[in-house]
């Protein structure tokens with residue numbers, strides 16, 4: 377089957393590279409398979425590319441072990457496996473590894489793991505003695521299983537790319553969020569990083585938001601999953617504050633940040649994050665009236681019980697689909713984000 381892009385277009389960026397008119401070589405067919413972590417996102421990506429998801433059996437044996445079988449020949453194919461390693465992270469990660477192994481043993485030419493949300497990314501270094509660097513362990517597992525390359529979105533820390541010795545495309549969900557915000561025509565905006573670790577991300581975001589000013593919250597963690605905010609560096613009084621983060625997990629960081637911004641006189645507070653991890657009590661913290669809107673993407677599926685009135689979920693499917701197409705066509709990915 378020759379793949380081609382569907383009629384959907386990226387709204388955030390003009391597409392600079394046209395697909396080859398003749399399609400792609402039958403020998404290097406692009407095939408797309410989905411793990412169980414986020415099937416709706418995979419289906420949207422497939423729709424963008426104008427193709428179907430490949431047939432695959434996934435099941436669990438009586439003892440809890442996983443079984444995967446690709447249901448068509450993929451010999452010589454360029455295979456893309458879409459699986460965010462979100463909750464339950466160990467199951468989804470293991471499923472991805474089994475999918476990679478199955479594709480390698482089925483003689484796929486190239487296996488690209490598409491990991492919209494890379495779990496274990498916060499364990500990216502030793503912060504105390506006798507800890508694991510689990511983000512590196514995960515990289516080793518994916519590589520050893522047989523992946524040829526990785527496509528991931530908004531890694532918690534960009535250096536995780538270097539944990540892999542295979543090609544790695546790191547893309548950003550921000551164009552989709554920026555597009556959405558641009559349509560709102562907000563005035564007197566200040567972009568806020570909820571902690572020092574997120575400053576580079578927030579600065580890049582502010583630059584693309586008409587060079588908005590930047591403020592930074594001084595956040596500390598006395599214990600895992602406990603966020604304590606100290607003060608805001610920068611002027612937020614009377615402004616529309618846009619908190620920008622890579623993920624919202626328990627919601628402690630973003631809600632404590634919003635509370636402080638309100639105290640400091642911000643008129644409105646928006647929260648933006650690519651990954652809606654949403655572990656309890658995130659929903660309670662986010663839906664308590666602190667935010668005008670909580671804007672996230674669909675890298676992780678959001679359970680019905682985690683939805684609330686202020687939540688806006690944007691799709692990164694076109695962005696991922698376009699990136700997959702460009703990788704497949706050996707054209708630039710970075711130009712998508714300029």
Ligand SMILES: Nc1ncnc2c1ncn2[C@@H]1O[C@H](COP(=O)(O)O)[C@@H](O)[C@H]1O
Pocket residue numbers: 496497498499503573600601
């Ligand atoms: N999954 C995790 N949830 C919460 N905290 C985690 C997780 N994995 C690692 N951590 C801890 O977070 C900090 C890392 O802080 P950075 O400022 O992001 O380097 C560290 O204490 C990890 O053990």
Ligand SMILES: O=P(O)(O)OC[C@H]1O[C@H](OP(=O)(O)OP(=O)(O)O)[C@H](O)[C@@H]1O
Pocket residue numbers: 498532570571572573574597601603621622623624625626627628629630
């Ligand atoms: O919703 P929460 O449960 O608060 O978790 C999400 C926060 O945790 C992570 O940052 P981290 O504390 O690891 O600090 P860093 O950004 O400085 O690395 C992440 O970047 C968010 O800011």
